[in-house]
Each structure stands twice: as structure tokens, then as C-alpha cells.
Amino acid sequence: AQTVTQSQPEMSVQEAETVTLSCTYDTSESDYYLFWYKQPPSRQMILVIRQEAYKQQNATENRFSVNFQKAAKSFSLKISDSQLGDAAMYFCAYRSAYTGNQFYFGTGTSLTVIP
């Protein structure tokens, strides 16, 4: 099974500042998908951003962008101009393009935004 590692259990950022959440993964596959999901206190999982491994260009979605380093198997999330509503648990996830349908989730990073 693939493993997804988030080495930062907790992070904090000042409002309007930038924060980067780390994620590494282990796979022998060449084609796959990577995701960042946000889980606010309501516990509803919300897709923040996704990246196809075959794409070299880093994905961006408004204030959210990723730094995808395929060789290093690294997939970090950058949140710019942090807002209070960004406070949540963030999960990195991997899904194979070949085998099965399941998502492998990291252990999560709890982000606190300081006003």
C-alpha cells in the first residue's frame, strides 16, 4: 500500500501571512493523483486542490498552490494571505491511476490562524 506522510501535526500562521504544509508519499508508480483536503470543525471534507502526476506545472487555486516535486515525492501546499476561515485540519491524499480506486490519506496537519 502507498504511504502518505505529513510530518507537521500542527501549524500556525498569522492572518494574512503565508504558510506551507508538507506532504511526502511513497510509490513506485509513475502515474497518480495527489490531493489536499480540508476538514474544518464541521468535519465536512472539502477538496482544496489536486495535481495529476503527469503534469509538470504546479496546480493553483486562488490563494492555494502546490509545490509538486515528483522525483522527491513531495507535495506541499502553500496558503497565501491566510484567512481565519482557513483554520482546519488538512489532509494530503494519494490515488493511483492504475490500481484500485481508494485514496490514501496522510495523518493530517491542524492549521491554526492567529488573528
Next chain:
Amino acid sequence: GAVVSQHPSRVICKSGTSVKIECRSLDFQATTMFWYRQFPKQSLMLMATSNEGSKATYEQGVEKDKFLINHASLTLSTLTVTSAHPEDSSFYICSALRVATEAFFGQGTRLTVV
């Protein structure tokens, strides 16, 4: 955006009874749905993969007879916790796969067994 509705959001049941949780994809057909269990401040633990028209695939360590999954149609999967016990109390989340890169999550169900 696509919506997945999970019902109920909260349920309290007595030990020994069964509880059914529904997961519906409201505006798309989902041949595959997933059921997760999440303990406080932890990640999502995949319990089983539910495929429409076939038997669910359970992860190692998940009791098939305790957690019954039925995927009766392309928009509905159900998880039944049979003979529930306090240790089954948890947060259960479903997700539905629309295409390879899109999985949408239900709101989750907080189950408390007393």
C-alpha cells in the same frame, strides 16, 4: 459542485441494536463509494470500498458481518452497523467517486452507542 448527502448526521443507539447510515450522490452516478471511520483528531481510516452491483471490498481488520455495506444503486450506498457496541462509537464518513480525480464526501455521521 457535486453533492453527496449522508444521513443521519448524528445518531444515538442502544447497545445491541443496529444502525443504518445512508450515503447518496445527489447529482451524479457513483459506481464506487467509500466508507471511512475517523477517530478524534486522526485521519480517515478506510473501512470498505462499495461497488454498485457487487459485494463490497473490506479492508483488513474490518468485520464484514458487523459493518454491512450495500450499494443498491448508482446513487445510494448504505452502511449498517449491526449489534452496535460502545466501541463502535465513532465518526463515519462516506465518499463517492465521480471520475478518477474527483471524490466527494458526505457530511459524516456521528454514531454514539450507549
